[in-house]
Amino acid sequence: MPNNSAGLIAKAFAVYVKDLRLELRTRNALNAVLMFGITTLTVVSFSLGQSSLSPKLLSALFWVIIFFSAMSGLAQTFIREEETGTSLALKLTADPDSIYIGKLFFNITLLSTLTIIITPLFFIFTDAPTDNVGRFIVILVLGVLGLCVATNIVAAIIAKASVKGTLFAVLSFPVLITLLIVLVGASEKIFDGQSFSTIMSEIKFLIAYIVIMLTMSILLFKFVWEE
C-alpha cells in the first residue's frame, strides 16, 4: 500500500495504462460508444431533415446523444474486470484509490475521444451556430469530467450486480440529472450567442458538482471494490 502520493499516482497511472492497452487491443468499449453515438446522431439528423433548430432543442439533443453514448460504454471497464475474473488480481496489486483514479482517467479518455468525434459531426449535421465554439468547449470539458466522475462509482457498483446493462442507466440517471439540466441550460445560452458572464453561475455549479462527486466517490469506492 503506497502511503505517499507519488506511489498512488504511479499505481493509478499503471492501472490507466493497463486499461488503455487492453482497450486498444480489443476496442470493444470504444467501438460500442462510438457507434452508438454516431447512430443516435444519424437518427436525430435524418428525422429532423433540413429544418433549423432552436438553441434549446440543439443543446437538449446534443446532451441526449452524449448521455446515451456514455451510458453504453462507461461501465465496460469495470464489467470487464468482473467478467474475466481479473478483479481479484487487481485487488492484490493495487489499492482502491489508485484503481479508482486509473479507471476514472480511462473513462475520461474514452468519453473525450467520443466527444472529439461526435461534436464536429453534430455541428455539421445540425448546422448549429459555430461562433461561440470556445465557450462551448469549456462547457464540454466540464460536462465530460462531470459525467465520468459521477458514473465511475456507479459502474463499479453495477459490475457486481446480476443485470448489468440496463441497471447502469437506471442508477446513473438520478445522479446525473442535475448535471444534465445545468449542461443543457448552459449550452442553450451559448447557442443563443449570449456572453461568457451569463454562464458563470453554471460553470461554478459544474465545478462544485465535480469536486463533491469526486470526493464522495473516493471516500466510498473502497466499500464497493472490497466487497
Add this chain to the structure above:
Amino acid sequence: MWWKLLLFIALSLVIIFSFITPAPQRQIGEASRVFYYHIPQAWVCVIAFAMSMIYSIRYLKNKKIVEDDRAVIAAKLGFIFCVLAAITGSIFAKVTWGSFWNWDPRETSIFILLLIYGAYFALRGAVEVEEKRASLSAVYSIFAFVTVPFLIFVIPRILPSLHPADSIVDKNLKFTMGFSVRIIFFSSLTLFTVLYLWIFNIARRVQKITRFYEEQED
C-alpha cells in the same frame, strides 16, 4: 399503550380542525388546507431518507446486517411518504396552477428523489448475496443522497419556481401564519413524525423476528 391512543385522538383532532377552521391562506382559499398534510408528508419523507442514509453509513462502518435492514425500512417508508407528498402537491398544483404536473423545480426534485430510491430498490433486487447487496446499496444511497441538496437549493435558483416559498416563514424569518394555523400545522408536523417513527419501529421489530426465525431454521 397510552401514547398510541393519544396519537389517534390528536391526529383525529388535527384532521377535524384542519377542515373546520378558516382556510390558512386567504388568496389561495380552500385549497390551501392541503398545506396541513403536504408539508408534514414532505418533512417525514426527508427525515426517513436522512435516517436511511445514516443507517447506510453505520452499516458501512460496522457491517452489521441490522443496520441495513433499518436503512431499507426507512427508505421504503420515505418512498411512501414521498409518493403521498407528490400526490397531494400535484392535486394542489391542479387547483392553483391549472395542471397536475408542470416540471416546477420542486416537482422535479421530488420526482428525482423517487427515481433515486426506485433505482435503489432496483439495485437491491439485482444483487443476490446479502452482504454484497447491503454494502452496494448503502454506497449508492449515500452517493445519490449527496445530489439532493444540489436539487433542492441550486435548481430553484436557476429555474423560476411557482412553488409557494413563504408559507411558513417570510424573508425575515418571521412566522407568516396566524395563531390557530400555527397550532394545527405544528401539531400535524409533530404527529406525522411520531406516526412515522411508530411505523418504523413496528417494521424494525417485524424484521428482527423474521431474522430470528431464519436463524432458527438454519
